Amino acid sequence: MNDGSVVGRRVRKVDGFKLVTGKTAFTDDIELPDMLIGKILGSPHAHARIKRIDTRRAKALPGVHAVLTYQDVPRVPHTTAGQAWPEPSPYDTYLLDSKVRHIGDRVAAVAAETRAIAEEALRRIEVEYEVLPPVLDMEHAMDPGTPVIHDEPDSKGIDDAARNLAGEIHRELGNVAEGFKQADLILEREYRTPRQQHCAIEPHIVISWLDADNRLVIRTSTQIPFHVRRQVAMILQLPVSRVHVIKPRIGGGFGGKQEMVIEDICAALALASHRPVKLEYTRHEEFFMARTRHPQILRLKMGVKKDGTIVAHHMKVLAATGAYGGHCTTVQGNTGSKVLPLYRSPNLKFDCDVVYLNAPPAGAFRGYGCPQGFFAQESLVDEIAHELGMDPITFRLKNAIRLGDVDELSAQLGEGRKGLPRVIRSCGLPQCLERGAAAIGWKEKRNGGRRGAGRVLRGVGVACSMQGSGIAGVDFAGAFFKLNEDGSFNLQVGATDLGTGSDTVLAQIAAETLGVSLDKIIIYSSDTDFTPFDVGAYASSTTIISGGAVKKAAEKTRDAVCCFAAQLLDASPEDLTCRDNRIFAPGGKSVTMSEVAMHAFYKEKTQVMEGSSHFNTDSPPPFCATFAEVEVDTETGQVRVPHLVTAVDLGVAINPMQAEGQAEGAVAQGLGYTLAEEMVLDDAGRVINANFCDYKIFTAKDMPKLTTILVETDEPLGPYGAKSIAEVPINGVAPAVANALFDAAGIRMRRLPIRPDAVLKALRERGQAAR
Amino acid sequence: MNDLVIRVTINGEPKRWTVAPGDLLLDVLRRESYWGVKKGCETGECGACAVLLDGEAINSCLMFAAQADGRKLTTIEGIAARDQLDPIQEAFLDHGAVQCGYCTPAMVLCTKALLAHSPHPSEAEVREMLAGVFCRCTGYKKPVEAVLAASQAHAATPARPGAARTRAARRKGAKR
Secondary structure (H helix, E strand, O other): OOOOOOOOOEEEEEEHHHHHHOOOOOOOOOOOOOOOEEEEEEOOOOOEEEEEEEOOOHHOOOOOEEEEHHHHHHOOEEEOOOOOOOOOOOEOOOOOOOOOOOOOOOEEEEEOOOOOOHHHHHHHOEEEEOOOOOOOOOOOOEEEOOOOOOOOOOOOOOOOOHHHHEEEEEEEEEEEHHHHHOOOOEEEEEEOOOOOOOOOOOEEEEEEEOOOOOOEEEEEOOOOOHHHHHHHHHHHOHHHHHOOOOOOOOOOOOOOOHHHHHHHHHHHHHHHHOOOOEEEEEHHHHHHHOOOOOOOEEEEEEOOOOOOOOOEEEEEEEEEEEOOOOOHHHHHHHHOOHHHHHEEEEEEEEEEEEEEOOOOOEEEOOOHHHHHHHHHHHHHHHHHHHHHHOOOHHHHHHEEEOOOOHHHHHHHHHHOOEEEHHHEEOOOOOHHHHHHHHHHHHHHHOOOOOOOOOOOOEEEEEEEOOOOOOOOOOEEEEEOOOOOOOOOOOEEEEOOOOOOOOHHHHHHHHHHHHOOHHHHHHEEEEOOOOOOOOOOOOOEEEEEEEEEEEEEHHHHHHHHHHHHHHHOOOHHHHHOOOOOEEEEEEOEEEEHHHHHHHHHHOOOOOOEEEEEHHHHHHHHOOOEEEEEEEEEOOOOOOOEEEEEEEEEEEOOOOOOOHHHHHHHHHHHHHHHHHEEEEEEEEOOOOOOOOOOOOOOOOOOOOOOOOEEEEEOOOOOOOOHHHHOOOOOHHHHHHHHHHHHHHHHHOOOOEEEEHHHHHHHHHHHHOOOOOO | OOOOOEEEEEEEEEEEEOOOOOOOOOHHHOOOOOOOOOOOOOOOOOOEEEEEEOOOEEEEOOHHHHOOOEEEOOOHHHOOOOOOHHHHHHHHHHHOOOOOOOHHHHHHHHHHHHHOOOOOOOOHHHHHHHOOOOOOOOOOHHHHHHHHHHHHEEEEEEEOOOOHHHHHHHHHHOOO
């Protein structure tokens, strides 16, 4: 813990002024001379080969400046997943290809003077397809005789392309077969989770142009500017030095922008036309051509002793990655590595197959495989506790991972490569459960699966979850400071604020370490020409990894400042302290930061400037207990959630207000996942609800009362004790609601989203329905 | 079809714009550098493009620019007086109601419209109003708190017409 004056405060966002006043902040908020509009021709077929493509009529249209097909661009296998090199995802994607693998897959791209001309140009492109049967059922994607989605010879890293198997993972700790022999009770259940979409309110958008030095500039709404630079350079066969990626403010990402979705094609259009090109997705295109959460079918088998001790746990996952395999083994690996270790068991086994389908590609999405896994595991644990006659909180506390535990499964699974063991150095899960239970009224409201009376049945449920804080041994970040004459500092970071508030949190860490007020930190983030490298905003990494870099760089800067201050104070540098924009000598004598700056600049002719990098060899988990209160209408099957409590151990909250906001936003997405959100595909592979009318996201009216409890612990590996907050609160929402439904009505809902028709059916089967 | 010339008063300034009959108000506003008007769906669902038309919040993606001829428009650019933020904007910052900020202009404008009609809205009224603006970041808790706080600041401002207060008081009474 700390007694700092800036860290731990509910300060306003440092970039808030421009956001509340609608200043030009986002990718699209500029107008370049002669800018063209780019459009992509999406495939009308889920699976087809392009036999013939003729663009002459499109090119002849006045106002059209570029038309690209696979015949016009380099063929470089790559992954669009924004991950550290070498990416653990298969290289199975091409800028443009002669085969299309989902409805909306790229067939061609145009750049024209107006949107109307661009759309007309798309209509004028003549394509003859050899239509192939689509593969749409993940349970049969690997059957013998199924059409092969990736039959191209040049893709790399696909597990078994002939079987449509993008990736597979099989790990065992101990011996589950032996473990199950010792069990007094074994339950085995199957759970299903949907294809959810991020629905950032700002769709994917890129503006690309050649600057005055003929370098390629890419202004883009991304979580991963540095990965985009590397990927685009590789795909377009340019040196990295010729690519400049700028990340302005981002209108939400949630993992959907941890992916190079359209930067490559927009840049290719800019290179082909020699004009600036803007390419943006419509909302409709988002649903066909962006990314989704991986749908999964999970089969869990858990064995316990009569006293509730878990002796074996086996999780089998079948997941669909859609047409391309970005994040396929890492997301699914997380389903095992971040979920199973929550409960101690001498015998753990994780088996997972990830298959291709002719469906929109899946990718990273807040939680990154954990919402699926925790829905299954926390539902099963609830059922086991009930069977044993144990309180579900007691059961969880008895088995949960705790301080000092070493999680070996993390080392086994890693993130697409062998990882590092995880040591629990801070754990507030018991406090999360205790405070969350009090806030929801657990004792008063709990039914324990007994039948309630009346048309509306009520109950409460709980779920626990954890996540990580950055990827151990992989994620790293840089930060750089320079001192200005008035005692302010420019802070340059590669970290990518996508609305999460990381610019504010990093500035708070900087101000705290340098002993200056927050207004003295001028932060500039994510520009590949002007800031240090950072892997990007994902894996709940920014506060701990980028924050770690900021803290280290600030300490070096402070030391440099103290060297100059020592000259003015006639003291030794190591005896000085920085606070309140001043540097103090032991006797109380002080100088202002500005005085030191002026001295360094104009007497010593030195620019105080320091930088540092940071990575961790461990990924400290934040912990969360989610409590839901539900009401189920036995006549309609409608489920309402009047109150939801999130108690989360995030280490130290650098900015509690922003931390709460992260939890509350995660819960809103989690509730959508639980009760409403699912991209529905028809028999041809077409998304039939590709708009905000038919794909329901929660509004202010739909949201329950939210209680957010920040349970602070002190994480030794985090800056000022911080872990992470952005992802973990989404994980427990679905199982807490499902468990509350059991408490209310004795029904077990094992498929998401939990729709009224399924609830009604379950109620009827249980004899609980009103009629 | 021929272009049209329309006259609007936007953020208090008279403007004369040449538009095509099919131009959406959203696109014309952005073309005229009102960048605070955001595009999220273009089908009237998300509300990111909200502006005030004669004081009422509307989705500018659902209206032809030509339909705004002779009307008064307010965008987010017209809410703050230079550096002086409106109390609504202050409340959004103080309460952490801004995350990515993409829906913030629409939320602030809708709040402006709500408080003009109903200076003391109930939480239910606030949620009803905010339901027209999708936010994927906040879970709406902090925006609701910000609007309620802004209504307090609003109430504290002297010389509000008494009629509005009475109407709100009546509504409040009816709810209970």
